[in-house]
Amino acid sequence: MTVLEQAGESGEAPLLEVRHVKKYFPIRKGVLQREVAHVHAVDDVTFAVRQGETLGLVGESGCGKSTLGRTIVRLLEPTDGDIVFQGTAISHFGTRKLRPLRSEMQMVFQDPYASLNPRKRVGTIVSDPMRIHNLGSRQDQKRRVVEILETVGLSPEHYNRFPHEFSGGQRQRIGIARALALRPKLIVADEPVSALDVSIQSQMLNLLGDLQNEFQLTYIFIAHDLGVVRHVSDRIAVMYLGKIVELSPAEELYSRPIMPYTEALLSAVPIPDPDLAEKRERIVLEGDVPSPINPPSGCRFHPRCRYATDICKQVEPPLVDYGNGHLAACHHPLNVDEATLAKVGVAEEHSPADADDTVLPQDTSGPSDPAVSPTPGDTRSR
Amino acid sequence: MAEPLLDVKDLKVRFATEDGIVQAVSGISFNLEPGKVLGIVGESGSGKSVTAMTIMGLTRGVNARFDGEVLYKGTDLLNVSDSGMQEYRGNEIGMIFQDPMTSLNPVYRIGAQIAEAIQAHEEVDKRGARARSVELLRQVGIPNPETRVDDYPHQFSGGMRQRAMIAMALSCNPSILIADEPTTALDVTIQAQIVELIGRLKDDFKSAVIFITHDLGVIAEIADEIIVMYAGRVVEQGTTRDVFYDPQMPYTWGLLGSIPRLDRPRVDRLHTIEGSPPSLINLPQGCKFRPRCPHAFEKCTEEPQLENRVETPGHLDRCWLDVEFKRNHRDETISPGSEEAA
Numbered sequence: 249m250t251v252l253e254q255a256g257e258s259g260e261a262p263l264l265e266v267r268h269v270k271k272y273f274p275i276r277k278g279v280l281q282r283e284v285a286h287v288h289a290v291d292d293v294t295f296a297v298r299q300g301e302t303l304g305l306v307g308e309s310g311c312g313k314s315t316l317g318r319t320i321v322r323l324l325e326p327t328d329g330d331i332v333f334q335g336t337a338i339s340h341f342g343t344r345k346l347r348p349l350r351s352e353m354q355m356v357f358q359d360p361y362a363s364l365n366p367r368k369r370v371g372t373i374v375s376d377p378m379r380i381h382n383l384g385s386r387q388d389q390k391r392r393v394v395e396i397l398e399t400v401g402l403s404p405e406h407y408n409r410f411p412h413e414f415s416g417g418q419r420q421r422i423g424i425a426r427a428l429a430l431r432p433k434l435i436v437a438d439e440p441v442s443a444l445d446v447s448i449q450s451q452m453l454n455l456l457g458d459l460q461n462e463f464q465l466t467y468i469f470i471a472h473d474l475g476v477v478r479h480v481s482d483r484i485a486v487m488y489l490g491k492i493v494e495l496s497p498a499e500e501l502y503s504r505p506i507m508p509y510t511e512a513l514l515s516a517v518p519i520p521d522p523d524l525a526e527k528r529e530r531i532v533l534e535g536d537v538p539s540p541i542n543p544p545s546g547c548r549f550h551p552r553c554r555y556a557t558d559i560c561k562q563v564e565p566p567l568v569d570y571g572n573g574h575l576a577a578c579h580h581p582l583n584v585d586e587a588t589l590a591k592v593g594v595a596e597e598h599s600p601a602d603a604d605d606t607v608l609p610q611d612t613s614g615p616s617d618p619a620v621s622p623t624p625g626d627t628r629s630r
Numbered sequence: 631m632a633e634p635l636l637d638v639k640d641l642k643v644r645f646a647t648e649d650g651i652v653q654a655v656s657g658i659s660f661n662l663e664p665g666k667v668l669g670i671v672g673e674s675g676s677g678k679s680v681t682a683m684t685i686m687g688l689t690r691g692v693n694a695r696f697d698g699e700v701l702y703k704g705t706d707l708l709n710v711s712d713s714g715m716q717e718y719r720g721n722e723i724g725m726i727f728q729d730p731m732t733s734l735n736p737v738y739r740i741g742a743q744i745a746e747a748i749q750a751h752e753e754v755d756k757r758g759a760r761a762r763s764v765e766l767l768r769q770v771g772i773p774n775p776e777t778r779v780d781d782y783p784h785q786f787s788g789g790m791r792q793r794a795m796i797a798m799a800l801s802c803n804p805s806i807l808i809a810d811e812p813t814t815a816l817d818v819t820i821q822a823q824i825v826e827l828i829g830r831l832k833d834d835f836k837s838a839v840i841f842i843t844h845d846l847g848v849i850a851e852i853a854d855e856i857i858v859m860y861a862g863r864v865v866e867q868g869t870t871r872d873v874f875y876d877p878q879m880p881y882t883w884g885l886l887g888s889i890p891r892l893d894r895p896r897v898d899r900l901h902t903i904e905g906s907p908p909s910l911i912n913l914p915q916g917c918k919f920r921p922r923c924p925h926a927f928e929k930c931t932e933e934p935q936l937e938n939r940v941e942t943p944g945h946l947d948r949c950w951l952d953v954e955f956k957r958n959h960r961d962e963t964i965s966p967g968s969e970e971a972a
Contacts, residue, residue, distance in 0.1 A: 308817040445673040447903035450888035479890035516822040518847030
């Protein structure tokens with residue numbers, strides 16, 4: 249029995265489970281359009297999301313975080329693996345079977361300029377989901393739209409305006425209003441704030457937080473900004489070339505990164521404090537993310553890793569649980585004491601294949617433990 | 631004090647549009663010494679890019695009106711003819727644009743685009759220009775420059791394209807490098823590489839740099855002096871330390887408080903600057919930040935001058951508030967919730 253199933257029986261069923269999901273895009277060439285290779289956009293990803301929590305997904309561009317987000321809400325069909333939403337495997341549902349699910353899971357897109365139909369009025373944009381799902385009468389729908397517009401900080405007089413009449417921040421609010429229209433349980437937000445100015449960005453982050461409290465929303469929050477992700481997330485998954493390489497309670501990821509890639513990502517974040525910035529030792533990752541068409545052997549991070557040894561080139565490290573729901577895939581884990589290492593080492597030899605079934609955090613007490621929250625200094629002193 | 635390379639005096643830029651006159655830049659002054667990095671921060675529409683493009687003479691047109699002076703080594707660039715500007719662009723002042731995807735020509739090879747800039751300004755043959763291109767690509771850290779010089783832009787990743795842009799901007803050894811949001815479109819890891827590269831090249835080439843960004847984190851790492859712009863105006867100006875450790879303008883506090891910071895404990899709510907920036911056609915009376923400022927009072931209906939109000943000379947701001955009051959109250963904005971955390 250896997251840990252996922254245990255959790256299901258213990259009463260706290262996760263809202264969403266992603267099991268060994270793969271998404272490959274074929275590359276076709278020649279007159280016959282033969283498949284010559286695949287882009288391994290998402291490659292065997294497993295995790296679970298509890299009701300009401302926020303899971304952050306971070307990684308560089310091209311790591312597959314957006315593809316994963318789109319696969320979860322089934323805008324894309326996974327090549328392999330299972331997506332289980334509220335106990336039902338939805339991985340291969342057709343359009344018709346997916347339709348009722350669309351009211352349960354919604355998406356907020358990155359670019360507020362491209363994701364709103366410029367020829368429709370705000371009222372129509374927000375009420376369309378309700379019309380499609382036949383929710384209430386026309387009057388009910390209109391009343392609800394006005395209500396949602398107010399919830400997201402727009403005013404009722406915006407009902408008849410077109411998207412071009414709004415600023416970037418306001419458009420993103422319309423995008424959020426549209427996602428909320430059907431009272432979904434899960435919202436996948438794909439870089440919802442990265443196109444916005446800092447002052448508008450903070451308005452939007454606070455709004456997303458308020459909405460989560462008000463409607464008990466569950467978020468999958470995709471972003472490349474580690475500061476933003478830390479601010480919103482309960483748990484964070486770090487992706488590299490289609491794989492989750494570290495999954496951890498939010499604060500712990502910052503105070504105690506295990507995977508060298510996470511360490512490098514954290515050290516690359518600029519700190520708005522000139523003195524700290526000067527003192528800080530920075531790990532500059534050489535080169536770019538390798539091609540996902542032909543990913544490196546063994547650990548996919550090894551060509552850029554400063555700790556890499558021979559084993560990293562040959563053997564792909566499994567995702568191992570280092571306790572407290574902190575998982576990482578690395579042969580040379582950082583910030584792990586001897587005792588944990590010994591314990592984990594045994595488990596690893598015992599059944600490496602099962603290791604990633606333990607992705608659901610076992611502690612049900614709460615996602616972030618205040619005891620492990622870092623002092624600001626030691627997050628980066630290493 | 632060394633002779634400033636660039637001395638901008640009370641530069642004003644206005645554009646006549648169908649809707650009215652857009653006051654894009656209303657009075658910005660600064661000077662730039664060799665080897666220094668000036669950071670310009672502000673939100674979209676604050677006039678930071680227009681300032682940079684005006685220095686390069688890229689905003690000229692029938693609808694544009696300029697006032698003030700842009701003195702480059704004593705010559706007022708605003709009065710140089712369009713053809714005369716060719717001598718300065720690229721040769722004396724190089725520019726890196728925000729989006730490396732759109733600022734490279736997709737149908738020409740990288741090497742040809744760099745060589746074109748070199749040949750435009752110097753008497754070199756094709757072979758010499760190509761050799762220089764290879765050398766420049768090597769300096770900006772492109773692996774195998776001998777072969778990559780013949781690649782097309784689409785064969786480069788985002789970070790490499792930005793490096794190629796930098797190589798192009800540096801091709802004629804300019805005295806000033808203007809970088810307009812050079813890292814905004816890039817991942818943090820690549821951003822770190824580019825910031826380090828610009829810092830290193832500044833020393834190698836002895837250039838002065840104007841670094842425009844909205845990211846205060848990047849500015850903290852690279853700038854010697856900072857200008858904070860709002861609604862076409864400079865609202866605060868000073869050394870990096872002044873602006874980060876003794877910020878005088880509530881707008882600067884707001885910017886500092888809005889970013890979720892990795893060097894501080896997590897807060898429940900971020901500080902927000904309510905509302906959005908004003909329209910540049912129809913600016914508010916008095917202090918332009920007044921409608922969004924939580925500390926606004928009667929006097930703010932009159933616009934404050936940019937002047938020195940603190941002990942440190944050269945640290946200028948545009949705010950009527952009492953310095954003592956500001957020092958006591960700004961932490962509520964800059965680090966919200968830090969009292970409980972401490």
